[in-house]
Amino acid sequence: MRRADRLFQIVQYLRGGRLVTARALAERLEVSDRTIYRDIADLQSTGVPIDGEAGVGYIMRSGYDLPPLMFTREEIVALVTGIRMVKSWGGMDMARAAAEALVKIELVLPEAERARVANANVFAPPMELTDEVRALIDVVETAIESRAILRFGYADRQGATTERRVHPLGLWFWGKVWTLVAWCEMRHDFRMFRLDRTTGMAITGEQFRPAAARSLAECLRQYEERYGPQD
Numbered sequence: 406m407r408r409a410d411r412l413f414q415i416v417q418y419l420r421g422g423r424l425v426t427a428r429a430l431a432e433r434l435e436v437s438d439r440t441i442y443r444d445i446a447d448l449q450s451t452g453v454p455i456d457g458e459a460g461v462g463y464i465m466r467s468g469y470d471l472p473p474l475m476f477t478r479e480e481i482v483a484l485v486t487g488i489r490m491v492k493s494w495g496g497m498d499m500a501r502a503a504a505e506a507l508v509k510i511e512l513v514l515p516e517a518e519r520a521r522v523a524n525a526n527v528f529a530p531p532m533e534l535t536d537e538v539r540a541l542i543d544v545v546e547t548a549i550e551s552r553a554i555l556r557f558g559y560a561d562r563q564g565a566t567t568e569r570r571v572h573p574l575g576l577w578f579w580g581k582v583w584t585l586v587a588w589c590e591m592r593h594d595f596r597m598f599r600l601d602r603t604t605g606m607a608i609t610g611e612q613f614r615p616a617a618a619r620s621l622a623e624c625l626r627q628y629e630e631r632y633g634p635q636d
Contacts, residue, residue: 415445422467425464426463454466493529499542535601541583542583547608554609555585555608557571557604558604571590586621
């Protein structure tokens with residue numbers, strides 16, 4: 406969880422007007438007590454009215470709320486368009502998260518901006534993505550985040566299948582096709598794999614160590630060296 410998200414969650418937990426211990430917050434957010442102490446101190450320094458101390462607990466004085474989000478019309482259209490694209494073309498978990506994110510944004514927007522969300526007439530009709538591919542997107546995204554080695558069968562253009570073990574680095578969307586960018590253990594090189602050509606995709610339970618020579622940055626450098634800068 407990003408630190409900004411964690412600070413937001415702490416404020417949300419304290420808004421109930423009850424005493425909450427650092428230990429309880431740490432368990433909910435899966436961090437150490439010391440991290441909570443630092444976060445609380447930082448929130449207090451920015452004017453968030455949190456009372457309490459370490460070893461006792463914390464409580465937020467009544468009347469405090471997060472300031473409303475203010476977006477321009479262009480920013481709202483961009484946000485809504487992006488969320489609608491994820492709902493139509495992303496993974497299943499991504500789609501659910503996008504829908505929940507839009508609800509949260511609408512809840513904290515002022516009335517005028519909330520109406521702009523409803524009137525954003527930019528849409529993203531569903532593409533020809535199967536449920537299987539959409540589920541794979543979530544699996545790969547999880548593997549990228551946790552640096553987990555993936556195993557799967559991969560069919561080339563002629564239909565010949567090989568078994569691969571890869572270090573997932575990124576997901577690229579080409580308009581109709583999602584590809585996994587990875588370091589392939591069999592080829593000892595970077596490769597792109599169309600998700601709709603994979604079979605038996607599974608997280609192995611093993612993790613790979615980050616290395617500059619096998620990083621996404623190096624992959625992109627080689628790609629630009631071969632094909633030129635990509636705008």
